[in-house]
Amino acid sequence: MIMARTFILLLLLVVSALLLVTSRHQTRKLFIELEHERQLAQRYQEEYSRLQLEQSTWSVPNRIDGLARDKLEMQLPEPNQIRVIAYEERKNIRTEGAQP
Numbered sequence: 001m002i003m004a005r006t007f008i009l010l011l012l013l014v015v016s017a018l019l020l021v022t023s024r025h026q027t028r029k030l031f032i033e034l035e036h037e038r039q040l041a042q043r044y045q046e047e048y049s050r051l052q053l054e055q056s057t058w059s060v061p062n063r064i065d066g067l068a069r070d071k072l073e074m075q076l077p078e079p080n081q082i083r084v085i086a087y088e089e090r091k092n093i094r095t096e097g098a099q100p
Helices: 002-058 061-070
Strands: none
16 A cells, blocks of 8 residues: 555656746747747847838938939929919819809
């Protein structure tokens, strides 16, 4: 009887130890994976910062003006070519035959 209890307790001890080792191994694996994901997130953040800087460089007004003049052969209009169109709300415009 005592031998059976001792065997059962020893078996439970071994099973408990194996579960502990398995749990710690899984914890270490997950920690390594977490660190890998953090490094990946850091790299993505750095790349995003570089892309924002590049975007701001490409959208400088002087650069856009130069490209418009050189590649698209655009130019500023002469003062007599400029037309100003006044905006009026639709409800204030009344014409014959038009419904409000």
